[in-house]
Amino acid sequence: MAGQNALRAWPVERRDALPLALWSAGEIAEATGGTASHEFQISGVEMDSRDVRGGDLFVALKGEAMDGHNFIAKAFANGAVAALVDRPVDFPHVLVEDTTVALHALAHAARERAEAVRIGVTGSVGKTGVKEAIFAALDRSSRGSAHRSVRSYNNHVGVPLSLSRMPARSRFGIFEMGMNHAGEIEVLTQHVRPHVAVITTIAPAHIEMLGSMEAIADAKGEIFGGLIEGGTAVIPADSEYCERLVGIAKASGAKVVTFGASPEADVRLLDAIPSANGGSLVTADLGDTRLCYSVAEPGEHWIANSLAVMAAVRAAGGDLGSAGLALAEMGGLKGRGARHQIAASGGGKALLIDESYNANPASMRATLRQLGHTPATRRIAVLGSMKELGDFADRFHAALAGPIGEAKVDHAILVGEEMRSLARELGKGSAGSLGIPLGFAHCDTPAEAIAALEELGINAGDAILVKGSNSIGLGTLVEHLSSRDG
Incomplete structure (x- = not known):
């Protein structure tokens, strides 16, 4: 009886009366000034047909090179229940004048409600x-x-x-x-x-x-x-x-x-x-x-x-x-600090630090500093070019020689055209963790970096940092190394 009374006394808030579905057809039409072809409810909103899941509203955006309307059938095949479109289609939809403007209006409606x-x-x-x-x-x-x-x-x-x-x-x-x-x-x-x-x-x-x-x-x-x-x-x-x-x-x-x-x-x-x-x-x-x-x-x-x-x-x-x-x-995010134990040659494990999603001079220094504090038999840094540095690129890349030395990196694999300035700087002679000249290689592509790393070998106790701008594609190297443990 006491339990029933407690349930009856459970506080009811105004928000409890709000709908459980993300949006209904009528709500989308009202928010965007559009016209709904059918009654429906959605549980998500997606703009990429490849990422659509069951219950989603597919927003057919038009860009300079792509028109989302060309992917509507694929979106529905992947589970979309409706689409936001600027022309009539043979699927449940809300018809608007401009899908980008309509998306902004839907966003503002979500914010306000x-x-x-x-x-x-x-x-x-x-x-x-x-x-x-x-x-x-x-x-x-x-x-x-x-x-x-x-x-x-x-x-x-x-x-x-x-x-x-x-x-x-x-x-x-x-x-x-x-x-x-x-x-x-x-x-x-x-x-x-x-x-x-x-x-x-x-x-x-x-x-x-x-x-x-x-x-x-x-x-x-x-x-x-x-x-x-x-x-x-x-x-x-x-x-x-x-x-x-x-x-x-x-x-x-x-x-x-x-x-x-x-x-x-x-x-x-x-x-x-x-x-x-x-x-x-x-x-x-x-x-x-x-x-x-x-x-x-x-x-x-x-x-x-x-x-x-x-x-x-x-x-x-x-x-x-x-x-x-x-x-x-909190654990590390994919491409932003996630850590993996991967199989080493001859048995044992090596540590893979995945920072492959983004890089700029400040984040490079921070992650190299952390690599230097990471216990390891060898420290290996796979570093991709830092983009959007313009006329400052050579200076900022060459300046990484100092943090690499301070981190006691034993071997560096440098990937991308902009990393040539760092390769030249390292070529002047830097000492690794045991006072031995730092070994390094310059590669043009992630595939070449994978080959260079395989040639170097991955030993038990190694710590391998992978960091670079996303456009360099070092995520493929991370996937390759992660598969060693498959």
């Missing part, structure tokens, strides 16, 4: 990892009511698509925003209209397009322009561009919260010591309280990331205890 606290994340390095950590923290504390952009859906299509996927019952929404030109984040942040906007760090990524570090900081600072009234800007206190970012944020009317090791930081690092699992035990001062928590991800950059996560979670009204648990349990 949910009472979710929205967090926007950008930065030159670490934005995907920080976005995932904030999501893990808020999803835990809200019991599964957090939503986030998946993969790196952070551009002019990915952000509105991610918004359109946000369920009406969401309590939190976390969205990543990327750019390679000025003005791009300004558009994205107006889609999201975040309550909290986070900049992880400022580094020379996309400097080819922007020309200077100050321009990069300004472009990232565009995220503050979309903050709702009274929103919070989370800014790295240790960045030399902190004051510049604070100025941009305050000009937008934002409340500012800084994080870092700086004595002036609002979320301030007090101490960080290595933990047994390769991560860190962090103590932080949040002004009115102190926290001690574990970070599973290795590296000094993840200590800084964790402070950004704590600042964002607190600003969003989340639970700091849940944030600490989430950071303690």
Whole structure:
């Protein structure tokens, strides 16, 4: 009887009356100004017919080279229940004048109907990892009511698509925003209209397009322009561009919260010591309280990331205890720090560190530093070119010789045209971990790098770091090495 009374007393909220389906045909038509051909309900939204799953709405976008309408039949074969189209088709659909405009309208409708606290994340390095950590923290504390952009859906299509996927019952929404030109984040942040906007760090990524570090900081600072009234800007206190970012944020009317090791930081690092699992035990001062928590991800950059996560979670009204648990349990993301034990020649295991998705000078230095702290019989670095550095490319690539030496790398395999400048620098003579000249090879393609690595051999106890810009294709090398354990 007591149990029945407890059930009757369970609090009923307004959001409990919201639909369980993501969208109905009528809701999509109302949001987009379109006309529905049938009644239907959907559970997801997808723009790539290859990724469509059962229950999805397929959005037939038109690009310069491709027209999504040509893939509608494939989308329905893969399980789509309806399509968003600009011409009548022989499938359930919502007909609109322009599918891109309609997607934006659907995204805005999703934003407005949910009472979710929205967090926007950008930065030159670490934005995907920080976005995932904030999501893990808020999803835990809200019991599964957090939503986030998946993969790196952070551009002019990915952000509105991610918004359109946000369920009406969401309590939190976390969205990543990327750019390679000025003005791009300004558009994205107006889609999201975040309550909290986070900049992880400022580094020379996309400097080819922007020309200077100050321009990069300004472009990232565009995220503050979309903050709702009274929103919070989370800014790295240790960045030399902190004051510049604070100025941009305050000009937008934002409340500012800084994080870092700086004595002036609002979320301030007090101490960080290595933990047994390769991560860190962090103590932080949040002004009115102190926290001690574990970070599973290795590296000094993840200590800084964790402070950004704590600042964002607190600003969003989340639970700091849940944030600490989430950071303690996070594993590396594919292409962004995932670690694999792979079979070594002659038996035993070697460690493969997969950082193949992205690279810029700051992230290269950070991951090489972590490689240097990784126990290993040999340290092998497979490094791909860093893109979008323009006239700075030769200088930034050659400058990696120092971090490679400091990390006590025993052998380096360099992949891509831009890595020739680093090969020339290493050719001047650098010592490996045993004082022996560093061995290195330059390759044009991932296939050549695989051959060079196989010729070198993989021994038990080796630590192999694979890092480069995604366009170099080092993910194929990671897949090849991972298959050794199959």
